[in-house]
Amino acid sequence: MAIGRRELLGLAGGAAVGGALSPVPWKLLDDSAIWTQNWSWTPTPARGPVTERFGLCTLCAAGCGVKARCGSAGVFGVAPAAEHAAGGGALCPVVYGAHQLAYHPRRLRTAIVNGHAVETKEAIAEAARRLEAAGAKAAILDERPGRIVSALYDRIARARGGMVVTLAQVEDRSLRTMEELAGVDPGTLGYDFEHAALILSIGAPLLDSWGSTGRMSRLWSRRAETGKPVFVYAGSHWSRTAQLADRALILRPGSEAALVAALAGKLAIEAAAEITGLSPASLSDLALRLREQSPAMVVGGGEAASSGLPETTERMIAALNVAIGARRRRRPRSA
Ligand code: SF4
Structure with missing residues (x-):
């Protein structure tokens, strides 16, 4: 019998259908999957105590x-x-x-000196050599102050007669102003939230990844038992902090200074109400609470993604904290 195209196609189709219905290819696939999990090329972590x-x-x-x-x-x-x-x-x-x-594939593995990638040791030696050669004071920029490595930066800079320059984190913006006004070193002051009866956030995202991860959420969830602290939010965004606060006052953007001035008694309540868009009654009530629910504290700094409140507003917040007798404590310095 002559084998033509029709017969060849029939044979191929029959083989394909027969192969799919047969257990052989599936068994081979299964066995090879098991086999490749156990062959000698598979990396095996060393066994030992956990x-x-x-x-x-x-x-x-x-x-x-x-x-x-x-x-x-x-x-x-x-x-x-x-x-x-x-x-x-x-x-x-x-x-x-x-x-x-x-x-991580994008982890930094080399240092850069004069535009060329070099080993870390070489970069350190080069930095030391240049400092020696220049005989100048060294300034180190620490973008995330307060870490353990920050203490090392401080030690190195001081050894060179220099200083560490830091960027204020959102949590520290108000503290920095208070430290400047008090004439103490940056990092000296801290918030004693655990003993506060009322915490007023002027736009600060206190209940939204602020500070250490568990601190604020722990305080917030404990209010049901202890009744304090009372969280009050006054800002221009309906943020997560605003939603979780016991009381939220949504202001007109940029009117924080008027709010603080009214709370400090430096601006008439009616005038502040006009500027902020809040009712005179809510402003009077907040001013009263700040003085009656002692110790109360006011936290500025603004939203994390913003450049913060104007310097004058931060100074007014610092003055308001002093006026209402906000308690502060010294933050233990890292070694
Ligand atoms: S808040 Fe987050 S990043 Fe900061 S120390 Fe705690 S776990 Fe680490």
């Missing part, structure tokens, strides 16, 4: 307590240390993957 180590997150000034779960090959998991005061059993999302950052 231990836990405790430390502090160094990514920001909050220094939350971290528990690292370690195997013989290194850290394989990160969790919050529930007993630690900072963080209080919560961490930022990024920290849960911190142990994998060492393998």
